[in-house]
Amino acid sequence: MKKILTTPIKDEDLESLNIGDVVYLSGTLVTCRDVAHRRLIELGRELPVNLEGGAIFHAGPIVRQKENGEYEMVSIGPTTSMRMEKFEKEFIQRTGVKLIVGKGGMGPETQEGCKENKAVHAIFPGGCAVLAATQVEKIEAAEWTDLGMPETLWVNRVKEFGPLIISIDTKGKNLIEENKAVFNEKKKPILERINQQVRFIK
Amino acid sequence: MDKAAAVVDLTNVMSKFTSYIGKRLPTDVTEKLGELREQEVNFLAKEVYESMRQNQEAADKLDRPSCQDTGVIQYFLQAGSNFPLLGELEGILEGATLGATKEGPLRHNAVETFVEKNTGTNTGSKIPWLDWEIVPGSDSVTIDVYMAGGGCTLPGAAKVLMPGQGYEGVAEFVFDVITSRGVNACPPLLVGVGVSTSAETAARLSKKAILRTVGSRHPNDNAALMEELLTEGLNELGLGPQGLTGNNSVMGVNIESSARHPSTIGVAVSTGCWAHRRGKIRINADLSYEVISHKGFKL
Numbered sequence: 316m317k318k319i320l321t322t323p324i325k326d327e328d329l330e331s332l333n334i335g336d337v338v339y340l341s342g343t344l345v346t347c348r349d350v351a352h353r354r355l356i357e358l359g360r361e362l363p364v365n366l367e368g369g370a371i372f373h374a375g376p377i378v379r380q381k382e383n384g385e386y387e388m389v390s391i392g393p394t395t396s397m398r399m400e401k402f403e404k405e406f407i408q409r410t411g412v413k414l415i416v417g418k419g420g421m422g423p424e425t426q427e428g429c430k431e432n433k434a435v436h437a438i439f440p441g442g443c444a445v446l447a448a449t450q451v452e453k454i455e456a457a458e459w460t461d462l463g464m465p466e467t468l469w470v471n472r473v474k475e476f477g478p479l480i481i482s483i484d485t486k487g488k489n490l491i492e493e494n495k496a497v498f499n500e501k502k503k504p505i506l507e508r509i510n511q512q513v514r515f516i517k
Numbered sequence: 518m519d520k521a522a523a524v525v526d527l528t529n530v531m532s533k534f535t536s537y538i539g540k541r542l543p544t545d546v547t548e549k550l551g552e553l554r555e556q557e558v559n560f561l562a563k564e565v566y567e568s569m570r571q572n573q574e575a576a577d578k579l580d581r582p583s584c585q586d587t588g589v590i591q592y593f594l595q596a597g598s599n600f601p602l603l604g605e606l607e608g609i610l611e612g613a614t615l616g617a618t619k620e621g622p623l624r625h626n627a628v629e630t631f632v633e634k635n636t637g638t639n640t641g642s643k644i645p646w647l648d649w650e651i652v653p654g655s656d657s658v659t660i661d662v663y664m665a666g667g668g669c670t671l672p673g674a675a676k677v678l679m680p681g682q683g684y685e686g687v688a689e690f691v692f693d694v695i696t697s698r699g700v701n702a703c704p705p706l707l708v709g710v711g712v713s714t715s716a717e718t719a720a721r722l723s724k725k726a727i728l729r730t731v732g733s734r735h736p737n738d739n740a741a742l743m744e745e746l747l748t749e750g751l752n753e754l755g756l757g758p759q760g761l762t763g764n765n766s767v768m769g770v771n772i773e774s775s776a777r778h779p780s781t782i783g784v785a786v787s788t789g790c791w792a793h794r795r796g797k798i799r800i801n802a803d804l805s806y807e808v809i810s811h812k813g814f815k816l
Contacts, residue, residue, distance in 0.1 A: 419701030
């Protein structure tokens with residue numbers, strides 16, 4: 316059975332989740348990426364959207380404005396979450412956001428932020444942007460549109476948005492970092508084998 | 518046909534082709550992904566491959582860009598010196614980018630540097646980016662359109678090694694880039710490696726390498742061997758789709774090379790994500806054309 320989170324998300328909704336679990340989201344999902352993070356943390360500007368118990372999506376979508384002025388979500392996949400690592404711990408503290416959706420892993424600062432504030436980071440499969448767009452029911456608002464299409468905060472109403480693969484849980488475990496440690500361990504013997512066969516300079 | 522009408526015609530073709538390649542993957546990439554998908558057994562890897570399949574199906578059916586990040590548009594030209602619109606090509610490709618941005622629609626991805634403003638048109642200083650090679654005596658032009666997202670552009674790296682580090686140093690550099698940054702670049706990746714003299718020559722070759730088809734081999738036996746060893750070795754790491762572990766890491770490794778200075782080995786890596794959106798089209802002197810990358814292409 317699908318495990319579905321609904322905004323506003325409470326601490327107890329997340330506590331039983333572990334890295335590698337797959338969940339879906341219904342409710343509100345706000346796109347928030349590089350410049351929005353910088354504006355809140357470095358420039359001290361207040362976010363135009365309340366994220367208490369909320370969910371953000373590291374994503375810069377393609378949006379089309381229809382003739383009646385309404386926005387249509389065309390294509391919305393995740394962007395590389397690691398770019399927000401510099402800001403995310405403080406972002407979680409300041410906003411009370413509970414679910415961060417993106418692509419790839421995040422680092423130790425975000426891990427700490429997730430553990431201290433009972434939040435999680437989840438991976439939506441990268442590149443699957445039309446699949447994601449079909450799970451957006453409506454764009455309810457657009458904030459900070461001066462940032463241009465990718466960086467605008469698009470406030471989306473989503474239904475069973477996913478799959479979302481938990482990559483950092485509330486215990487502070489980090490799936491991608493654990494995987495990377497395994498990749499790095501495997502690397503050395505493989506390279507030793509390759510290097511014996513590529514001594515072309517003689 | 519007069520020249521002005523020919524320019525309009527070709528702009529239209531290139532605009533449609535640019536838009537098209539953002540929605541449907543090239544035949545070689547689709548085939549390779551199908552093959553890799555069959556080899557996966559773990560739950561998360563299969564879950565991700567299933568999302569990828571659903572996504573490509575939806576993109577085709579809804580006629581939308583399959584990934585939201587439609588990149589900064591790049592055109593790699595092999596232009597015949599006798600191609601009748603040689604001097605017009607730059608303007609034609611700028612027009613094609615503007616057209617595709619509206620028709621796709623493509624995401625607005627050209628941020629004017631230092632001004633730090635998104636131009637909103639996907640054009641800007643030196644954008645679309647053009648890479649030229651002139652083919653003496655030919656009267657056709659072959660154009661590779663490439664649309665790389667930020668995610669698979671981020672791992673890009675170049676370095677100049679000392680000859681003592683040898684090709685062993687090249688292999689180590691490739692592995693370091695892929696294990697540290699390739700994980701976030703939407704694997705399974707197509708890895709391009711340039712081996713040359715300096716940072717920028719190696720970098721350009723590494724990008725040309727991922728324009729080659731998956732599974733194609735370098736004409737030199739040693740280089741081809743290295744392509745195979747790196748492919749096998751990276752797959753053994755088992756990055757899996759999205760770095761969630763699995764039986765493969767890459768679609769392949771392609772190497773491009775030039776002769777080098779005796780004192781240096783320039784090496785560079787460029788990565789293409791699983792949604793490797795590139796297209797190859799040949800345009801003849803009479804403006805008839807043939808799409809090489811996508812079987813069954815229709816305007």
